[in-house]
Amino acid sequence: MPYSKLYIFNGAEVVTGPYVPTERPITLTDGTTLDVVDVMGFDSTLTHCAKDDDPESQDSLIVSSWQRWFDATWRYPPT
Secondary structure (H helix, E strand, O other), X not given: OOXXXXXXXXXXXXXXXXXXXXXXXXXXXXXXXXXXXXXXXXXXXOEEEEOOOOOOOHHHHHHHHHHHHHHHHHHOOOO
């Protein structure tokens, strides 16, 4: 299950937000109702950070950190 959403724009801005697991009922096509744990991504509260002229500012460090995470994640895909 994913834990958050992450958008990186041009290596200069980050928008991220956690998915909060929620128990909710779903109804299958045969009419069976199940209680499931789901992450409702459209309910996530998003935060925005943007790099500025100071590479050591909090926002600049956050953007750089997420960019390094993204690059490393896609450099070593699961096999």
